[in-house]
Every structure is written in structure tokens, then in C-alpha cells.
Amino acid sequence: QSKEKGKDRYTFFRTDMKTDSEAEAKVELELHDAVKNDQFILVFQPQVNLRSQSITGVEALVRWEHPERGLLSPAEFLPIVEKTSLAPVLGRIVIDTALAAARHWLDSRLDFGRVSINISPSHLASGLLAEHFKEAMVKYNIGPERITAEVLESVFLSDNRSGHLEALEELYDLGVHIELDDFGTGYASLTHVADLPINGLKIDKSFTNQMLQDPKKEAVVNQLIHLARSLNIGIVCEGVETEAQYDRLRMMGDFSIQGYLIARPMTFDRMTDWMTESADDLYYVI
Numbered sequence: 001q002s003k004e005k006g007k008d009r010y011t012f013f014r015t016d017m018k019t020d021s022e023a024e025a026k027v028e029l030e031l032h033d034a035v036k037n038d039q040f041i042l043v044f045q046p047q048v049n050l051r052s053q054s055i056t057g058v059e060a061l062v063r064w065e066h067p068e069r070g071l072l073s074p075a076e077f078l079p080i081v082e083k084t085s086l087a088p089v090l091g092r093i094v095i096d097t098a099l100a101a102a103r104h105w106l107d108s109r110l111d112f113g114r115v116s117i118n119i120s121p122s123h124l125a126s127g128l129l130a131e132h133f134k135e136a137m138v139k140y141n142i143g144p145e146r147i148t149a150e151v152l153e154s155v156f157l158s159d160n161r162s163g164h165l166e167a168l169e170e171l172y173d174l175g176v177h178i179e180l181d182d183f184g185t186g187y188a189s190l191t192h193v194a195d196l197p198i199n200g201l202k203i204d205k206s207f208t209n210q211m212l213q214d215p216k217k218e219a220v221v222n223q224l225i226h227l228a229r230s231l232n233i234g235i236v237c238e239g240v241e242t243e244a245q246y247d248r249l250r251m252m253g254d255f256s257i258q259g260y261l262i263a264r265p266m267t268f269d270r271m272t273d274w275m276t277e278s279a280d281d282l283y284y285v286i
């Protein structure tokens, strides 16, 4: 009987593997349609200074409005995008849409600090990244002081480290801020951080999540805050979900936080309303 079961499982796996690659090929075709038919949207999540609570940045997060499967999050399609030639294409759309949003907020006199854009490793390696930024900066008349590029810490651990570094230096020279995303998960040597062209670190949410239960995680958070201070770069702590986490972080320093406690990612219209309301709140305090 167990042999029978084993055989079933084998068959199941074979079928599954075949379906997986077929599914992937199908998604790739759909992604091309998605580009053509404008199915990508951005949602936005604010970052605030944990002392003043004023907004310091807005992170743009991509979603795919799939005609049949509904709203898809990046985990469901970015891995496939990364394997195709579409990464720079999608990256360019994201940059364009994010800077269009920034232009709208500036025109509405809403302060948003910087708009943060996630950069995919393939886009970074494509040689097109700085060009795509320049093009959108001119189109929407947005200066580099309004833009942050978030790059995964892990790109510096890849085979193409020097290629990635060159692309980042180009952006850095433009004046665009560069932050290392998901910091603490990629095992980058802390001594290397000092040599990278970066303006800030984003502490990964896995540390924030567990910091109150696990003293080691809290120690890492503390060390990263000190590291950033000594290198004179910024900190954004992501994944802040509870008052207790917020209170603990407040005791550690003066930096920015991002997470469900402040706000969930939201559509452009809701983000605009949120900024308008925050601006009103500040006005009433004065």
C-alpha cells in the first residue's frame, strides 16, 4: 500500500512540476499583456519620524490588477518578472508612476518628504536604471532630493557585485538617496556598509517583529541604529505594528518608522487624503 502511495506521490510531483513551468510561461505572457494594458498600480505607505510623527517618506509598492485573479502582490509575480526581460520595463513603469504621484503631491502642496522606489536586481544590472530615473525626473520636474531608491542588501552579495555597485554610484551621483532594504537579512558585513554609496538603512521587519520577545533581535536593532548614527546615515525601521514596539524604538533614538501601526499601504487617492489630514492635524497643533 505504501508503494502505491509512493507512486501516487511521484506522479503528483511530476504533474506538479510540469504545471509549474507551464503556469510560469502563462504568467510571462500575461505579464506582457499587463504592461500593454496598464494593469500595474502602485500603493503607497507613509514613513514618519517617530518623535515628530511628521511624514519623512512614502514607499511605492507595486500591485498587479490581474483581469481574472484580482489584485496580486509582488511576491506572486516579481520572481517571474525577475527571470524575464520585463524587469527594466516594469521598473520603468514604477519609477514613472511614483514620480507622477510625487508631482501631484508637490502641486497640491502636500509634504511627503521623499518617494521611495524599490529597485529590482535585474533593473539595477540592466544599465538602464539611471536613464529611467533621469527621464522621469525631467518629465515630472522632480529633483533628486525628493527620491529614494531602495536596494536589497543582498545585491552586494551577488556575483555581479561590481556591476550593481557601478549602477548605484550612478544614481548616487545624480543625488538620489539610496537605502539598503531588508537590512540585517543578507549577512552583509557591517564593515562593508561604510564603503557603499548609501544614505540609509531599512531595518528588516523580522527584527521589529521579534524584538520584544528576543533580546538578540533587539540588540541587533540597537547596533544598527548606532551604526547608522556613526556613519551619519539614516534609519527607517519597517514593520512597526504595535504601540509596544513603537515605545521601545522611541527609547532607542530619533529616526523614521514604517508599518501597519502608522498606516497600511493604500491607493494614491487615500494616500493623498491621509497626507491632507496629517497636514491638518499638524496645523491644529500649531
Ligand code: C2E
Pocket (backbone or CB within 6 Å): 045, 060, 061, 062, 073, 074, 075, 078, 094, 118, 119, 120, 121, 150, 181, 182, 205, 238, 239, 240, 241, 258, 259, 260, 261, 265
Ligand atoms: P519591502 O520593500 O521590504 O516592502 C515592505 C513590505 O512589507 C510591503 O509588502 C508592505 O506592504 C509590507 N508591510 C508594511 N508594513 C508592514 C507591517 O507593519 N507588517 C508587515 N507584516 N508587513 C508590512 P509588499 O507590498 O507585499 O511588498 C513585498 C516586497 O516586494 C517589498 O518588500 C519589495 O521588496 C518588493 N516590491 C514591492 N514593490 C516593488 C516594486 O515596485 N519594485 C520592486 N522591484 N520590488 C517591489
Ligand code: MG
Pocket (backbone or CB within 6 Å): 059, 118, 150, 181
Ligand atoms: Mg522597500
Ligand code: MG
Pocket (backbone or CB within 6 Å): 181, 182, 183, 202, 204, 205, 238
Ligand atoms: Mg523592506
Ligand code: MG
Pocket (backbone or CB within 6 Å): 182
Ligand atoms: Mg521586504
